[in-house]
Amino acid sequence: MSAPLAVTMGDPSGIGPEIVLRRWCEGTLGDDVLVYGDAAILRHGADLLGLRVDWDAFPLVDLGLLTAADHHPGQLDAASGAAARAYVERATLDALTGTVSGIVTMPMNKEATQLSDPTFVGHTEFIAGLCGVEKVTMMLTAPTAHGSIAVTHVSTHCSLAEAIRRVTAPRVLDVVHLTHEVLCRFLQSPRIAVCGLNPHAGEHGLFGREDIDHIVPAIEQARGEGLDVTGPHPADTVFFQAVHRGRYDAIVCMYHDQGHGPMKLLAFESGVNVTLGLPIVRTSVDHGTAFDIAWKGIAFTDSVEHAVAYARQLVSG
Numbered sequence: 234m235s236a237p238l239a240v241t242m243g244d245p246s247g248i249g250p251e252i253v254l255r256r257w258c259e260g261t262l263g264d265d266v267l268v269y270g271d272a273a274i275l276r277h278g279a280d281l282l283g284l285r286v287d288w289d290a291f292p293l294v295d296l297g298l299l300t301a302a303d304h305h306p307g308q309l310d311a312a313s314g315a316a317a318r319a320y321v322e323r324a325t326l327d328a329l330t331g332t333v334s335g336i337v338t339m340p341m342n343k344e345a346t347q348l349s350d351p352t353f354v355g356h357t358e359f360i361a362g363l364c365g366v367e368k369v370t371m372m373l374t375a376p377t378a379h380g381s382i383a384v385t386h387v388s389t390h391c392s393l394a395e396a397i398r399r400v401t402a403p404r405v406l407d408v409v410h411l412t413h414e415v416l417c418r419f420l421q422s423p424r425i426a427v428c429g430l431n432p433h434a435g436e437h438g439l440f441g442r443e444d445i446d447h448i449v450p451a452i453e454q455a456r457g458e459g460l461d462v463t464g465p466h467p468a469d470t471v472f473f474q475a476v477h478r479g480r481y482d483a484i485v486c487m488y489h490d491q492g493h494g495p496m497k498l499l500a501f502e503s504g505v506n507v508t509l510g511l512p513i514v515r516t517s518v519d520h521g522t523a524f525d526i527a528w529k530g531i532a533f534t535d536s537v538e539h540a541v542a543y544a545r546q547l548v549s550g
Contacts, residue, residue: 237292238263238544239324239333240537242270244317244346245299246310247522248532249339251278256534257291258284263541267333269294269320277301282530296323306528314345321356325363328513334548335514336360337540342522343390355390357508360515369510370408372415373492373519374543375500379479382499384492385412385509387485396488400430400443405451405485411509412483413460418547426471426481427452427464428491434465448487472499502533505543516544 240262243249254275256262268275272288272295279286298316305313324336338356346353353359361369374383387408388396409425416423427448429435435444448465455462466474468486472495475481486492496504497519504519518536526532 236331236334237265237267238541238548239294239327239336240266240268240541241317241320241324241336241338242268242275243320243339244342244522245271245274245303245313246305246308246345246527247340247342247524248527249317249341249518249522250274251282251528251530252532252534252537253339254278254284254286255282255530256537258286259534261538264292265545266337266541267292267294269296269324271296271299271316273297273300274304277304278306278528281306281528294323296320307524309342309345309348309524311345311348314342314347315349317341318346318350318353318359321359322363325360325513325515328515329364335516335544337537337544338515338517339537340518340520340522342524356515356517357389360508360511364511364513366510366512368407368411369508370411372412372507372509373496373504374507375496375504377476377479377499379476380482382475382481383412383416383483384496385483385485386489386492387487389489391489393488397430397443400447400487402447402450402454405448405487406454408485409451409455409460409462412485413455413462415507415509415547416483420482422461423482424480425455425460425462425483425485426466426475427462427485428468428471428487429465430487432469433467502535503539504536505540507543507547514544514547516540516547 327333372385388399429444431441444465506517508515
């Protein structure tokens with residue numbers, strides 16, 4: 234890998250820049266990364282944590298947006314939210330030009346960023362817009378006793394009512410294709426399970442027809458293309474079959490919490506968020522800004538290592 238990976242430090246008020254800084258001081262962040270953020274925040278944070286940092290060696294792209302006086306650990310702050318957005322924008326543009334080989338994002342606080350950008354929905358949508366693509370989805374991946382499991386989503390950051398409206402055969406098929414495409418980098422024939430939308434996958438129409446009218450046609454088309462796709466499966470059992478029986482390599486979920494709930498229970502500290510459908514590699518930690526413990530030196534730090542490792546794997550693959 235010739236170009237380094239960009240690591241955006243996330244909202245300065247949260248744990249993102251803290252865990253990046255602590256991992257680098259431990260010597261476990263890697264020598265192939267560039268941190269995109271603000272030097273003043275990192276220096277102030279190092280003082281708060283009592284860290285000794287060789288700043289001449291620290292791999293930083295300093296956007297110079299904030300000062301030490303702008304650092305408000307654990308507080309919702311408009312300037313911090315805007316800065317976090319700017320780090321991601323700069324890193325994404327650098328990835329598009331090949332300056333960096335991919336990006337790894339630390340958590341942003343949506344509410345803080347929306348104080349300066351009311352249109353902001355989330356990392357995934359923002360980066361997709363910068364890249365000029367529409368067919369994207371979020372994938373969470375984590376290790377299990379039977380190998381890695383991947384979970385992708387038909388919708389993510391929207392209301393449940395809107396999520397139901399977005400369950401259409403074309404969208405389900407798009408997510409199946411995106412899931413299959415990325416897993417084919419590592420597996421010859423990925424086994425993909427598709428969740429139903431309704432309880433018990435609709436119980437043959439008893440609990441709604443969305444599964445019959447929209448999900449089944451997408452599965453049938455994918456199978457007609459030769460993909461190993463099954464379903465719709467009841468969401469309350471498919472994770473057990475995948476994690477404990479090793480029957481599936483990936484699960485396509487219909488909405489945010491259908492996939493995120495089980496995955497965060499399974500691998501809150503080790504899960505990795507990947508955006509599929511982009512022309513660049515993008516991974517992220519699978520947790521939020523944790524304002525309640527930010528800059529206290531108690532947040533777990535392994536998440537960034539997992540996200541960086543998976544980005545390296547995708548870049549190499």
